[in-house]
Each structure stands twice: as C-alpha cells, then as structure tokens.
Amino acid sequence: MPLVNDYVPRSSSFWVWFLLLRGMERISYRMLTVFAVSLLFRQSMGLNAEGQFLLDIRSGIGDTNNHLGNWNPNDSTPCGWKGVNCTSDYNQVVRCLNLSSMNLSGSLSPSIGGLVHLTFLNLSFNVLSRNIPGEIGNCSSLEALHLNNNLFVGQLPVELAKLSCLTALNIANNRISGPFPDQIGNLLSLSLLLAYSNNITGPLPASLGNLKNLRIFRAGQNLISGSLPSEIGGCESLEYLGLAQNQFSGEIPKEIGMLQNLTDLVLWSNQLSGSIPVELGNCTNLRTLALYDNKLVGPIPQELGDLLFLRKLYLYRNSLNGAIPKEIGNLSSAVEIDFSENELTGEIPIELTKISGLQLLYIFENKLHGVIPDGLTTLENLTKLDLSINYLSGAIPIGFQHMKQLIMLQLFSNSLSGAIPQVLGVYSKLWVVDLSNNYLTGEIPRHLCRNENLILLNLGSNNLKGCIPTGVTNCKPLVKLHLAANDLVGNFPSDLCKMVNLSSLELYQNMFTGPIPPEIGQCHVLQRLHLSGNYFTGELPKQIGKLSQLVSFNVSSNFLTGVIPAEIFSCKMLQRLDLTRNSFVGTVPSEIGALSQLEILELSENQLSGDIPVEVGNLSRLTYLQMGGNLFSGEIPVTLGGILSLQIALNLSCNNLSGPIPTELGNLVLLEFLLLNNNHLSGEIPDSFEKLSSLLGCNFSNNDLTGALPSLSLFQKTGTDSFSGNKGLCGGPFGNCNGSPPFSFHPSDAGGKSVRIGKIIAIISAVIGGISLILILVIVYFMRRPVEMAAPLQDKSSSTPISDIYLAPSDEFTFQDLVAATENFDDSFVIGRGACGTVYRADLPSGRIIALFNFTMKVLLSHFCIPADALSQKIAIALGARANE
Numbered sequence: 097m098p099l100v101n102d103y104v105p106r107s108s109s110f111w112v113w114f115l116l117l118r119g120m121e122r123i124s125y126r127m128l129t130v131f132a133v134s135l136l137f138r139q140s141m142g143l144n145a146e147g148q149f150l151l152d153i154r155s156g157i158g159d160t161n162n163h164l165g166n167w168n169p170n171d172s173t174p175c176g177w178k179g180v181n182c183t184s185d186y187n188q189v190v191r192c193l194n195l196s197s198m199n200l201s202g203s204l205s206p207s208i209g210g211l212v213h214l215t216f217l218n219l220s221f222n223v224l225s226r227n228i229p230g231e232i233g234n235c236s237s238l239e240a241l242h243l244n245n246n247l248f249v250g251q252l253p254v255e256l257a258k259l260s261c262l263t264a265l266n267i268a269n270n271r272i273s274g275p276f277p278d279q280i281g282n283l284l285s286l287s288l289l290l291a292y293s294n295n296i297t298g299p300l301p302a303s304l305g306n307l308k309n310l311r312i313f314r315a316g317q318n319l320i321s322g323s324l325p326s327e328i329g330g331c332e333s334l335e336y337l338g339l340a341q342n343q344f345s346g347e348i349p350k351e352i353g354m355l356q357n358l359t360d361l362v363l364w365s366n367q368l369s370g371s372i373p374v375e376l377g378n379c380t381n382l383r384t385l386a387l388y389d390n391k392l393v394g395p396i397p398q399e400l401g402d403l404l405f406l407r408k409l410y411l412y413r414n415s416l417n418g419a420i421p422k423e424i425g426n427l428s429s430a431v432e433i434d435f436s437e438n439e440l441t442g443e444i445p446i447e448l449t450k451i452s453g454l455q456l457l458y459i460f461e462n463k464l465h466g467v468i469p470d471g472l473t474t475l476e477n478l479t480k481l482d483l484s485i486n487y488l489s490g491a492i493p494i495g496f497q498h499m500k501q502l503i504m505l506q507l508f509s510n511s512l513s514g515a516i517p518q519v520l521g522v523y524s525k526l527w528v529v530d531l532s533n534n535y536l537t538g539e540i541p542r543h544l545c546r547n548e549n550l551i552l553l554n555l556g557s558n559n560l561k562g563c564i565p566t567g568v569t570n571c572k573p574l575v576k577l578h579l580a581a582n583d584l585v586g587n588f589p590s591d592l593c594k595m596v597n598l599s600s601l602e603l604y605q606n607m608f609t610g611p612i613p614p615e616i617g618q619c620h621v622l623q624r625l626h627l628s629g630n631y632f633t634g635e636l637p638k639q640i641g642k643l644s645q646l647v648s649f650n651v652s653s654n655f656l657t658g659v660i661p662a663e664i665f666s667c668k669m670l671q672r673l674d675l676t677r678n679s680f681v682g683t684v685p686s687e688i689g690a691l692s693q694l695e696i697l698e699l700s701e702n703q704l705s706g707d708i709p710v711e712v713g714n715l716s717r718l719t720y721l722q723m724g725g726n727l728f729s730g731e732i733p734v735t736l737g738g739i740l741s742l743q744i745a746l747n748l749s750c751n752n753l754s755g756p757i758p759t760e761l762g763n764l765v766l767l768e769f770l771l772l773n774n775n776h777l778s779g780e781i782p783d784s785f786e787k788l789s790s791l792l793g794c795n796f797s798n799n800d801l802t803g804a805l806p807s808l809s810l811f812q813k814t815g816t817d818s819f820s821g822n823k824g825l826c827g828g829p830f831g832n833c834n835g836s837p838p839f840s841f842h843p844s845d846a847g848g849k850s851v852r853i854g855k856i857i858a859i860i861s862a863v864i865g866g867i868s869l870i871l872i873l874v875i876v877y878f879m880r881r882p883v884e885m886a887a888p889l890q891d892k893s894s895s896t897p898i899s900d901i902y903l904a905p906s907d908e909f910t911f912q913d914l915v916a917a918t919e920n921f922d923d924s925f926v927i928g929r930g931a932c933g934t935v936y937r938a939d940l941p942s943g944r945i946i947a948l949f950n951f952t953m954k955v956l957l958s959h960f961c962i963p964a965d966a967l968s969q970k971i972a973i974a975l976g977a978r979a980n981e
Contacts (some may be wrong), residue, residue: 146190147174149210157224158201181216189213196242197221204248209234218242220266228272230255240264244290248272257282264288268314271295276315281306291315292338299323305330314338316362321345324368329354338362340386345369348387353378364410365389372411377402386410388434393417396435401426412436412458420459422447432456436482439463444483446471453477460484460506468493468507475499482506484530492517492531500524508532508554515539516555521546530554532578540564540579545571554578556602564589571595578602580626585609588632593618604650605629612651617642628652628674635659636680641666650674652698660704662687674698676722681705689714698722700747708748710735720744724751724771731755732777737763745769749795753777757801759784766790773797773818781806781825797821804833 143151147169154164167177174190175182181192190211200222208217209231215238225247232241233255241259244266251274252267263285272294281303287310296318304313305327312335320342328337329351335358344366352361353375360383361376368390376385377399385406392414400409401423407430416438424433425447432455433448440462448457449471455478464486472481473495484506491514496505502524508531515538516531525547532554539562544550550571556578563586564579574595580602587610592601599621608630616625617639623646632654640649641663649667652674659682660675670691680702688697689711697718705727712721713735719742728751736746737760746767753775761770762784770788773795780803781796791810798821805811805819805827812828819825826833 143169143171144173146211146213147171147177149207150174150177150180150190150193152207153205156202156205159198160201161199163195163198163200183213192216192218194218195222200224203227204229204232206231208232211235213237215239215261219246221245223247225249227251228253228267232256233258235259236261238262239285242266243270244268246270250274252277252280254279256280259283261285263309266290267294269293273297275299276301276304278303280304283307285309287311287333289313289315291318293317296320300325300328302327304328307331309333311357312336316340316342318342323347324349324352324363326351328352331355332357334358335381336360336362340364340366342366347371348373348376348392350375352376355379356381358382360384360386362386363390367391369393371395372397372400372416374399376400380404382406384408384410387414389413391415395419396421396424396440398423400424403427405429408432410434412438414438416440418442420445420448424448425450427451428453430454431477434458436460436462441465443467444469444472444488448472449474451475455501456480458482460486462486464488467491468512470495473499477501480504483510485509487511489513491515492536496520498523502526503549504528506530508534510534512536516541516560518542520544521550525549528552532556532558534558536560540568540584542567544568545574548573550574551597552576556580556582558582560584566591572597574598576600579606581605583607588612588616588627590615595619596621598622599645600624602626603630607631609633611635612637612656614639616640619643621645623647623669626650628654630654632656636661636664636675638663640664643667645669648672651678652676654678656680658682660684665690667691668693670694671717672696675702677701679703683707684709684712686711688712691715692717694718695741696720696744699726701725703727705729707731708733708736708753712736713738715739717741722747724749726751728753732758732761732772734758734760737761740764740766742767743790745771747771748775750774755779757782761785762787764788769793771795772799775799777801780804781811785811794818796825801825805830 151167151169154167163178167174173182173188174180175188179193179195180190182188183191190213193211193214194216196218202224203226204219204224206229208229212234214235217235217238217240220242223246227250228243228248230253233253236258238259239261241262241264245268248267248270249272252272254277257277257279262283265286265288268290273296275298276296278301280301284306286307289310289312292314296315297320299322300320302325304325308331310331311333314336316338317340320339321344323346324344326349328349332355334355337358338360340362344363345368347370348363348368350373353373356379358379359381361379362384364386369392371394372387372392374397377397380403382403383405385403386408388410394416395418396411396416398421401421404426406427409427409430409432412434417440419442420435420440422445425445428451430451431453434456436458440459442464443466444459444464446469449469452475454475457478460482461484465488467490468483468488470493472478473493478499479501480503482504488510489512492507492512494517496502497517497519500523504527506528512534513536516536518541520541521544526544527549528551529544530552533556536558538560540555540560542565544553545567548571551573552575553568554576557580560582562584564584568577569589569591572595575597577598578600581604584606586608588608590613592598593615598619600623602624604626605628610632611634612627612632614637616637620642622643625646626648628650632651633656635658636651636656638661641661644667646667647669648671650672653676656678658680660680662685665685665687668690671693673694673696676698681704683706684699684704686709688709694715695717697715697720700722703726707730708723708728710733713733716739718739721742722745724747730753732748732753732755737758740763742764743766746764746769749771754777756779757772757777759782762782765787767788768790770791771794774797777799778801781801783806785806786808788808791808794810795818797818801822802824805825814829816829
C-alpha cells in the first residue's frame with residue numbers, strides 16, 4: 097500500500113486498484129471499491145491550496161543548490177517537500193516551513209500570508225532581500241518567526257503586530273531600517289525579540305513595556321536614538337537587555353531596577369549620561385553589567401556591591417569619579433572587573449582582595465594614588481592585571497612573582513620605585529609585561545621568558561642598569577622588546593637576531609656600545625628598529641637591507657661612521673628613516689629614490705657631501721625632509737619642488753649649496769617650515785614663493801641672495817634676522833627697493849655688530865643647551881605615557897634653533913588638544929620654569945599625560961620669522977602633537 101505522500105501517476109490508478117483486489121482477497125469488495133474511488137478522486141483534485149502558495153513563494157526565490165528540487169507541482173499536498181512539515185491528522189495542513197541555510201536568494205512572496213496554519217517559519221541564513229511582506233501578518237497561528245541573517249531591507253511591517261501567538265521574533269543581521277512600530281507592544285505572547293545588527297532608527301516605543309512575557313530583547317548595533325523608555329521596567333520577565341552600539345542618550349532609567357529577573361544588562365557604546373542609578377542594586381540576579389563607553393558621571397554606586405551573582409562588571413571609558421567603593425569587594429562571584437579610563441580617585445581598596453575568583457582586574461587610566469595592595473597577590477586565579485596610567489607609588493609587591501595564573505602584568509606610567517621582583521616569570525606563563533615609565537631600579541629579571549610565552553616586554557623609561565639577560569635575548573616568542581631610556585650597558589646582543597617573531601625593537605637612550613652586528617639582518621619580520629641615543633660605533637651593516645618589513649629605522653645620535661650603505665634602500669616598506677647626528681660621510685646613494693613609502697627622512701648633522709640626489713624628488717609621500725648640517729654642495733635639485741606632500745619642513749641649511757633657489761620650490765604649497773640658511777645660494781628669492789601660503793617659519797640668512805622679497809605676507813611682516821647676511825635683499829623689513837632703507841650699516845660697525853651677534857648667539861646656545869638638560873629631566877619626570885621624542889640637534893655654530901626644536905610629529909593628538917588641556921597655556925598648568933623656557937603639564941582627552949616646554953618667545957621671534965600665534969603650536973608639534981590640516 098503506497099504511502100499517502102508518495103506520488104502515483106494518474107495512468108496507473110487502474111493497476112493499483114487491480115493489484116489491491118488481487119493481493120487482499122480477505123478485504124471486502126465494498127471496502128476496496130470505496131478506497132479506490134477515493135484515491136482516484138484525490139488524484140483528480142491536484143495540488144492543494146497550501147501547496148500552490150508554496151509554489152508561488154518558490155517562484156520568487158533563487159535556489160542555486162536545488163534544495164527545493166522535490167517541490168513537485170503534481171503532488172497532491174506539499175507535505176513531503178523538503179523543509180515542509182505538516183500536521184499528522186486527517187486534514188493535513190502545513191505547520192512548519194524551515195528553509196534555513198539553503199543559500200536561497202530573491203524575495204519573500206506575499207503568498208506567505210496564505211499559510212494561515214503555519215506555526216513555525218525559519219528562513220534564516222540565506223541571502224533573501226527586499227521588504228518583509230506585510231501579508232505575513234495573516235499567519236495568525238505563527239509562534240516563531242526567524243528571518244535573521246539575510247538581506248531584508250525596509251521597515252518592519254506593522255502587520256506583525258497581528259501575530260498574537262508569536263513568542264519568538266528574530267530579524268537580526270539584516271538591513272532593516274526605520275523605527276520599531278508602536279504596535280509592537282501588542283505582541284503580548286512575545287518572549288524573544290532579536291533585532292541586532294540592522295539599521296533601525298528612531299526611539300524605542302513605550303509600548304515595549306506591555307510585553308510582560310519578554311525574556312530576551314537584543315537590538316544592539318543599530319541607530320536607535322532617544323532615551324531608554326522608563327516603561328521598560330514593565331517587562332517583568334526580562335532577563336537579557338542588550339542595546340549596545342546605538343545612539344541612546346539621556347540617563348539610564350531607574351525603573352530598570354524593577355527587573356528582578358534581569359541577568360544581563362548590556363548598554364555599552366552609546367551616549368548615555370548622568371549617573372549610574374543606585375536602583376541597579378535591586379537587580380540581584382545580574383550576571384553581566386556592561387555600561388562602558390558612554391558619558392556616565394558621578395561615583396560608582398556602593399549598591400552594586402549587593403549584586404552577589406555578578407560575574408562581569410564593565411564600567412570603563414566613562415567619566416566616573418570618586419573612590420572605588422569598598423562594597424565592590426562583596427562581589428564574590430566576579431571574574432572580571434574593568435573600571436579603566438575614568439576619573440576615579442583614592443586608593444585601590446583592599447576589599448578587592450576578597451574576590452577569590454577574580455581573573456581580570458583593569459583600573460588603568462584613572463587618578464588612583466597610594467601603593468599597590470599586597471593582598472592582590474593572594475588572588476590565585478588572577479590572569480590579567482592592568483593598573484597603568486595612575487599615580488601609584490611604592491614598590492611592586494614581591495608576591496606577583498608567585499602568582500601561577502598571571503599572564504599579563506601592566507603597571508606602566510605610574511611612580512613605582514624599587515626593583516622588579518627578580519623571580520617574576522618562574523611560576524607563571526607571562527604573555528605581556530609592561531612596567532615602563534616608572535622609577536624602577538636594579539636589573540632586568542632573568543626568568544621573564546622562562547615558560548616561553550612572553551610576546552611583549554616593555555621596561556622602557558626607568559632607571560634599570562646592567563646588561564640585557566640571556567633569558568630575554570633568547571626569548572623566541574617575543575614580538576616587541578622595548579627597553580629604551582634606561583642605563584643599560586653592553587654590546588648589541590647578537591642573539592636578538594635569532595628571534596624569528598621580533599617585529600619591534602627599541603633600545604634607544606641607553607649606554608650600549610660597540611658595532612651594530614651584521615646578524616641584525618636575520619630579524620626578517622622586524623618593522624621597528626630604534627637604536628638612537630647610544631654609543632654605537634663602526635659602520636652601518638649593509639645586512640639591514642634584508643629587513644624587508646622594516647617601517648621605522650632610527651640610529652640617530654650615535655657614533656656611526658662610514659658611508660650610508662645603498663642596501664638600506666632595499667627596505668621598500670620604510671616610512672621613517674633617521675640617521676641624524678652621526679659621522680656618516682660620502683654621498684647619499686641614488687637608490688634612496690626607491691623608498692616610495694617614505695614619509696620622514698632625516699640625515700642632518702653628519703658629514704655627507706656631494707650633490708643632493710635628484711632621486712629624492714621621487715619620494716612622493718615625503719612630509720618632512722631634514723638634510724641640514726652636512727657638506728652637501730652643488731645646486732638644490734629642482735625635483736624637490738615635485739614633492740607636493742612636503743608639509744612639516746624642508747631643511748637644507750648649513751651646507752655648501754650654491755646656485756639659484758629653484759622656482760619649483762614654490763609648488764610646495766603645504767610647506768610650513770623652509771630653512772635654506774648658511775649656504776652659498778645666489779640670485780633672487782623666486783616670486784613663486786608667493787604661493788607658499790602655509791609657510792609659518794623660514795630662514796634665508798647667510799647666503800648671497802639679492803633682489804626684492806616676494807610679496808608673501810610672512811616675508812613682509814617679519815624682521816630682518818631671517819634674511820640677514822645676504823648681499824642686497826630689499827622690500828619687506830628692508831624697506832622700499834627703490835628708496836633708502838630704513839636704517840644703514842657703517843662698515844666699521846659691521847664687524848663689531850657681527851661679533852656682538854656672535855656673542856649673543858653663543859650665550860643663547862649655551863643657555864639653551866644647559867637648560868635643555870634640566871627641562872628633559874623635568875619632562876621625563878612628568879610624562880605619564882612613553883612619548884617618543886628625538887633628542888634635540890647638537891649645537892653647532894651654524895645650526896638654527898628651528899631645527900633644534902622642530903621634530904617629527906606623532907599622529908595621536910592635535911595642537912588644539914594641547915591648547916584645551918592647558919586652557920591656552922594658562923599659568924595654572926605650569927610645572928616648572930627655566931632661564932629660557934616654561935614647562936606645562938597637559939592632560940589629553942585620550943588619557944595621555946605629557947609635559948611640554950616652550951622656549952622664550954623673545955629668543956625665537958627675534959631671530960626667526962615665526963609668527964607669535966604659531967610659535968606655541970610648532971613647539972607643541974615638536975613634542976609629538978599632530979599638525980592641523
């Protein structure tokens with residue numbers, strides 16, 4: 097006997113009847129006749145209505161994998177079709193339609209509304225697009241609707257509100273836009289509402305409060321705005337409320353405290369303001385509280401200590417203040433606590449040491465003071481601890497070296513002193529250790545990499561002494577090794593070159609000696625190599641050219657000699673190259689033009705000679721070119737005028753350049769500083785310089801220039817010092833070119849004045865040199881994060897103070913940030929004054945805290961054409977600020 101759902105051709109109906117008669121003789125002839133007649137009748141009727149609706153749905157769907165291949169229009173019912181499930185009673189109707197994960201495309205037909213008996217519809221994980229048809233509201237028996245992970249667009253149809261039996265609605269991961277319909281509050285049976293990762297806008301409707309059975313509501317990663325409705329407190333069954341990554345504003349309603357069943361409150365990355373409501377302490381079933389990345393203010397409520405089941409507490413990246421309440425120590429179930437990036441004060445409460453299961457504790461970037469409690473070392477499950485960027489003092493608790501689960505220890509940018517626990521790393525599989533920018537003394541612990549898991553070690557900007565231990569130089573997993581600004585000694589450790597994963601090596605400002613070994617070429621993945629401010633000698637090894645991934649290379653302020661090896665310019669990824677303040681000789685290889693990614697090139701204060709290669713003009717991304725203080729001769733290459741990206745500075749001063757200034761330099765319309773002084777340039781300053789509207793500073797002094805100054809406003813308004821020592825410049829500060837100059841020099845006075853100027857410059861240089869040492873100490877003391885600062889150029893009789901203070905900028909903050917952080921350099925932010933400078937403390941919005949110093953305006957304004965309103969800005973940039981565009 098064939099199954100009801102089997103397909104039997106109409107032409108075979110007689111033979112079916114005949115065989116049934118022959119094979120079942122015991123069944124009465126009357127019963128067999130009735131069965132055969134009914135079978136023939138059903139065949140004559142064709143596919144039923146629900147099957148026709150399904151075929152219409154299929155006609156609008158692309159089915160590249162032929163999943164719906166057995167949807168046969170010759171069947172009497174669709175109950176045997178793939179994805180279709182019917183009731184089992186005599187009058188079979190379609191109860192479930194599950195077409196999930198079939199790679200179906202196209203759109204959903206309005207015929208879906210014909211399946212009025214449907215209770216379950218799942219079209220998830222396809223590529224269906226266009227609108228959700230409003231006819232779906234006719235599926236009055238529907239209990240579960242899963243349309244998630246498709247490409248549906250448009251607004252949610254209001255007809256959905258007619259689905260009074262609906263308990264689960266999942267539309268997540270689509271492109272649905274517009275607001276939630278107000279009528280959504282009519283879905284009184286709804287228990288699950290998932291709408292995250294769409295483009296939903298507008299405020300949440302207050303009618304949501306009608307959903308007494310709603311257990312899970314997730315609508316994160318949308319564009320929902322407005323306030324959280326206080327009516328949300330009416331969702332008495334709510335367990336999970338997830339609205340992260342939206343545009344909610346206003347305060348968190350205290351009515352959320354009415355949600356006694358709430359286990360997860362996830363509101364991070366919105367624009368919520370005001371204080372954290374104390375009523376949250378009533379949500380005693382909370383497991384996760386994530387309010388980070390908002391604009392919350394005020395103290396952390398002590399009532400949060402009542403959440404005894406809370407496991408994850410994330411309040412970071414807000415503006416919370418006050419002390420950490422000791423009641424937080426009552427969170428006996430907590431495994432992760434993150435209060436970082438706020439404005440919390442006071443000490444770290446000892447009560448935190450009672451949370452025995454704590455695995456993660458982040459309180460970095462606050463204003464905490466006092467010592468690190470020894471009790472933290474009793475937290476046996478602690479794996480990640482970050483207390484960086486605070487005002488913590490005292491010693492690092494020695495108990496940290498016995499914590500077996502610790503994999504990350506970050507205490508950088510505090511005021512910690514004493515020695516690093518010497519057994520650190522013996523018992524724990526450390527991954528990250530960053531203790532930089534403190535006042536730590538003693539030697540580097542030998543066992544930091546004993547378990548061969550360490551990938552980052554940063555001990556920079558401390559007072560550490562001795563050599564780098566072999567336990568560190570043989571640490572194969574290391575990716576970043578930063579030991580800069582200490583008092584470390586010894587030769588360059590050749591074993592470092594065996595670290596196949598090492599991508600960043602910073603050893604600058606130490607007392608390393610000897611040559612840079614050729615084995616450096618074995619660090620094939622090295623991207624950042626900073627060795628400046630040491631006592632390295634000998635020639636630069638050509639094997640550096642094998643570092644194909646190198647992006648930043650700095651060996652300035654050493655005692656390196658010989659020629660610049662052409663092989664270096666095989667490092668095609670280089671963006672920053674600094675060889676200043678060494679004793680390099682010979683010519684610059686023409687291969688330098690191959691560095692197509694180069695943005696900063698500094699070759700100043702060497703003994704380089706010959707012509708400036710014309711290939712430098714091929715460096716199309718260059719923003720800063722520093723070649724002053726060498727022995728370059730010949731003319732300025734006209735190709736430099738083609739580097740249209742030059743913005744920060746072009747410094748060719750203090751060389752032996754001759755010939756005219758190329759007219760093409762007038763094309764550098766972004767240029768802010770141009771230094772050509774102390775050469776043998778002749779002819780006129782080109783009229784094309786009138787286009788240099790971005791120019792803030794210049795120096796053409798001590799050349800053989802003649803003629804009228806271009807009409808650029810900067811030239812006309814500045815004093816003579818930036819043009820002095822030339823044959824016959826006129827215009828601007830020199831007066832009318834056709835008339836008498838406003839003042840004259842007597843030959844007998846010229847020599848005397850030159851001597852007096854020389855004495856003044858010598859005195860100024862000596863004062864600046866002396867005070868710079870004091871200022872650097874002050875800066876190191878007050879910096880709260882490591883800031884890469886190149887050392888100022890060594891004083892030479894022919895150098896210019898602009899080159900002494902103008903350094904490569906960082907890309908982390910702007911001058912406006914510095915102005916705001918110091919209230920326009922108000923005296924209340926002064927932390928030190930010297931003979932020719934003032935030191936300011938700047939607390940930046942990012943949490944970075946730096947000290948910046950400003951040279952006496954009189955000295956700079958009287959010798960260089962730097963407008964007063966630009967002086968502070970350029971000095972700030974010299975200290976790491978990003979230039980404003």
